[in-house]
Amino acid sequence: xxxxxxxxxxxxxxxxxxxxxxxxxxxxxxxxxxxxxxxxxxxxxxxxxxxxxxxxxxxxxxxxxxxxxxxxxxxxxxxxxxxxxxxxxxxxxxxxxxxxxxxxxxxxxxxxxxxxxxxxxxxxxxxxxxxxxxxxxxxxxxxxxxxxxxxxxxxxxxxxxxxxxxxxxxxxxxxxxxxxxxxxxxxxxxxxxxxxxxxxxxxxxxxxxxxxxxxxxxxxxxxxxxxxxxxxxxxxxxxxxxxxxxxxxxxxxxxxxxxxxx
DNA sequence: ATGACGAAATTGTTTCGA
Numbered sequence: 001x002x003x004x005x006x007x008x009x010x011x012x013x014x015x016x017x018x019x020x021x022x023x024x025x026x027x028x029x030x031x032x033x034x035x036x037x038x039x040x041x042x043x044x045x046x047x048x049x050x051x052x053x054x055x056x057x058x059x060x061x062x063x064x065x066x067x068x069x070x071x072x073x074x075x076x077x078x079x080x081x082x083x084x085x086x087x088x089x090x091x092x093x094x095x096x097x098x099x100x101x102x103x104x105x106x107x108x109x110x111x112x113x114x115x116x117x118x119x120x121x122x123x124x125x126x127x128x129x130x131x132x133x134x135x136x137x138x139x140x141x142x143x144x145x146x147x148x149x150x151x152x153x154x155x156x157x158x159x160x161x162x163x164x165x166x167x168x169x170x171x172x173x174x175x176x177x178x179x180x181x182x183x184x185x186x187x188x189x190x191x192x193x194x195x196x197x198x199x200x201x202x203x204x205x206x207x208x209x210x211x212x213x214x215x216x217x218x219x220x221x222x223x224x225x226x227x228x229x230x231x232x233x234x235x236x237x238x239x240x241x242x243x244x245x246x247x248x249x250x251x252x253x254x255x256x257x258x259x260x261x262x
Numbered sequence: 263a264t265g266a267c268g269a270a271a272t273t274g275t276t277t278c279g280a
Contacts, residue, residue, distance in 0.1 A: 009268075010269055010270080012270095013268090034279085036270070061269090061270055061277095112278085112280060113280090114279085152279095169280095170280075206267075206280070207266085207279095208265080208267045209267085218280075
C-alpha cells in the first residue's frame with residue numbers, strides 16, 4: 001500500500017490537483033496539510049465520489065489537516081491530547097495496514113516558527129515538545145505507527161539547497177534539528193532516507209524568484225515510521241510532478257510504499 | 263535592507279507562509 005503526505009496550501013484551490021494525483025498515484029492514505037478552510041467547507045463529497053473516506057480538522061484562513069483513506073478511520077483524534085492549541089495542526093486515525101492488521105496514522109502540520117526571535121519560534125519548540133511527549137504513549141499503544149506531514153524542519157544540510165545561506169535560520173536551527181532528532185530517538189525512522197536518493201532532493205520550493213525552476217528548495221515534508229513499518233517499507237520518494245502544475249502548491253507530495261510481509 | 267509569490271479576508275491592503 002501507498003501512504004503519502006502533501007501540504008496543499010489551500011484545499012479549495014488545490015482540490016482538482018489532489019483528486020488528479022490521488023487517481024494517478026494510486027495512493028491509499030493521503031495526509032493533507034494547510035487546508036485553509038473551515039470544517040463545514042471540507043469537500044467530502046468529492047473524495048467520496050473518488051472512492052475515499054476522510055477525516056479532517058479545519059479552521060478559518062489558516063492551518064487545517066485531513067486524512068484521506070480508502071478505508072474509514074477509527075479512533076479519530078484531533079490535536080495533541082493534553083496540549084491546548086487553537087490552531088488545527090494534527091489529526092490521527094487507525095487504519096487497515098494493508099496486511100490484515102492495523103496502523104496508526106498521524107497527520108501533522110508543524111508550526112513554521114517565522115524567525116528565531118519570534119514568539120512563533122517559542123511556540124514551535126513547545127509544540128514539538130508536546131508532540132514528543134504524546135508520541136511516547138502513542139508508540140506504546142501502536143507498534144505500527146506513521147507520522148506524516150509538513151515538519152517545517154530540514155533535518156540536515158543535504159536537505160537545504162544553500163546550507164551556508166540558511167545556517168542558523170528558522171527551519172534549520174540547532175534546536176529545531178534537535179527536535180527532529182528527538183523524534184527519531186523514540187524509535188522512528190525517516191522513510192526517505194531508508195533508500196538511496198538523488199542529491200538536492202527537496203519537497204518545498206519558494207514561489208518567488210523561480211524557486212522550483214532553480215531547484216532552490218528544502219526537504220521539510222517527511223514520513224517517519226516505527227521499526228515494524230520500516231521492515232515493510234520498500235520505497236519512498238518525493239513526487240515533484242505536481243509542483244510543475246499550473247497554480248501549484250509550493251510543496252510536493254512525499255510517499256512511501258509498504259508491502260505485506262517482511 | 264527590501265521584496266520577490268500566492269492565498270485569504272476583503273475590495274485596497276495587510277498578514278502570513280517557509
